[in-house]
Structures are given as structure tokens and as C-alpha cells.
Amino acid sequence: LAKTTQPISMDSYEGQEVNITCSHNNIATNDYITWYQQFPSQGPRFIIQGYKTKVTNEVASLFIPADRKSSTLSLPRVSLSDTAVYYCLVASTDSWGKLQFGAGTQVVVTP
Amino acid sequence: DTEVTQTPKHLVMGMTNKKSLKCEQHMGHRAMYWYKQKAKKPPELMFVYSYEKLSINESVPSRFSPECPNSSLLNLHLHALQPEDSALYLCASSQTGGNTGELFFGEGSRLTVL
Numbered sequence: 001l002a003k004t005t006q007p008i009s010m011d012s013y014e015g016q017e018v019n020i021t022c023s024h025n026n027i028a029t030n031d032y033i034t035w036y037q038q039f040p041s042q043g044p045r046f047i048i049q050g051y052k053t054k055v056t057n058e059v060a061s062l063f064i065p066a067d068r069k070s071s072t073l074s075l076p077r078v079s080l081s082d083t084a085v086y087y088c089l090v091a092s093t094d095s096w097g098k099l100q101f102g103a104g105t106q107v108v109v110t111p
Numbered sequence: 112d113t114e115v116t117q118t119p120k121h122l123v124m125g126m127t128n129k130k131s132l133k134c135e136q137h138m139g140h141r142a143m144y145w146y147k148q149k150a151k152k153p154p155e156l157m158f159v160y161s162y163e164k165l166s167i168n169e170s171v172p173s174r175f176s177p178e179c180p181n182s183s184l185l186n187l188h189l190h191a192l193q194p195e196d197s198a199l200y201l202c203a204s205s206q207t208g209g210n211t212g213e214l215f216f217g218e219g220s221r222l223t224v225l
Binding site (some may be wrong): 036041042043044045046049087096097098099100101102103104 | 115129142153154155156159161166167199200201203213214215216217218219221
């Protein structure tokens with residue numbers, strides 16, 4: 001399973017864009033990159049998943065360079081309610097069912 | 112219905128007690144998971160069921176015993192736990208279990224072992 005490394009914490013102000021970069025140097029050909037968000041005392045919530053280039057949904061964008069050794073989750077115009085822990089996961093089709101969470105990034109948004 | 116429901120939300124038990132955590136989903140998902148999460152740590156995978164059969168056991172101590180009575184229900188039976196087993200226990204489900212899909216998590220059962 002590919003190991004992921006992401007910053008422990010990030011601070012931002014309301015209305016700013018937050019970019020969280022995740023490093024996954026030993027990502028394999030069949031691996032997908034997935035991001036989850038977790039609020040205190042709640043289960044994680046799926047945000048976005050991608051394989052290469054760029055993926056965008058109503059919540060976030062995910063940028064993946066050609067070598068796929070890193071990825072960046074972009075949260076546009078954050079609000080106080082975006083304060084949460086964000087987890088980067090590398091999901092391998094070769095390791096069925098084994099979705100292992102990395103350490104996560106605590107994002108704190110202040111007014 | 113896109114919910115995973117876990118009961119109880121809170122549980123306090125002594126080391127000699129036997130209790131169970133329950134999880135239910137009605138999304139037609141065929142893979143269900145148990146994760147354990149300690150404070151300020153990421154969730155750790157414990158068990159995975161696929162089509163009601165145990166597929167993955169991440170070397171979890173036998174004092175934790177999972178059960179999947181049918182495709183909608185997942186139980187975690189607890190017996191002779193230790194105080195260090197106190198944690199948030201999260202249940203999740205996914206359509207099949209292939210790692211390219213989305214996991215739907217419940218809100219968790221917070222367990223305290225005295």
C-alpha cells in the first residue's frame with residue numbers, strides 16, 4: 001500500500017482558497033487518490049477521488065501531476081464550517097478493501 | 112437513504128462485560144467495514160465484510176468479534192475489553208469494496224472501557 005504524507009495542520013481565513021498537498025511517492029499504476037473530510041465526533045465523509053490530471057466537483061478540486069507522486073486538494077473560498085481534518089488516501093485496486101487512512105491535515109478556518 | 116446508522120452512540124462497559132455495537136445500511140451496499148479511531152488519530156481498519164463473508168481481519172484481538180447477519184447489518188461483539196480499547200468505533204459501507212468507490216461512514220459509537 002502506498003504511504004501518504006501530508007502537512008499536520010494548515011490555517012486559513014474565511015474566503016481564501018486552501019490547498020493541501022499530499023505526497024505519495026510509491027503510488028502504483030492501479031492506485032486512485034481519494035480525499036475524505038472529518039468533523040469532530042463524526043465519521044469521515046468522501047470529498048473527491050481522481051486518477052490523473054484534474055477532477056472537480058461541487059465541493060473541491062483535485063490536481064494530480066503527470067508523475068502522480070503527489071496530489072493537491074483545493075478548497076475554494078473556505079468558510080468556518082470547513083474547519084475539519086482532511087485525509088488523503090491512496091486506494092489500490094490490487095489491495096481490495098484495504099482503505100488505510102494517513103495522518104490527516106487539520107485545517108482551521110478563522111474569521 | 113444514504114445513511115449508515117450506528118447504535119449505541121455511546122457505550123460504557125467494564126472489562127468483564129459483554130456488549131455489542133450495531134451498524135445498519137439500506138443502500139444495497141455489499142461491503143461493510145469496522146474502523147477504530149483513537150483521539151486525534153486517523154481511523155484504523157479492523158474488519159471488512161464482502162457479501163456477508165469476512166474478507167479482511169487486520170490482526171484484531173479476539174476480544175473483538177464481528178458478525179454480518181445479512182447484507183444490511185453489521186455487528187461488533189465486545190468481550191473482556193481493556194481500557195486501551197476505548198475509542199470511537201466507525202462502521203462504513205461501500206457498493207462493492209473495490210477501492211475506487213466511496214465509503215459511507217456512520218457517526219460512530221464512542222466506547223469507554225472502565
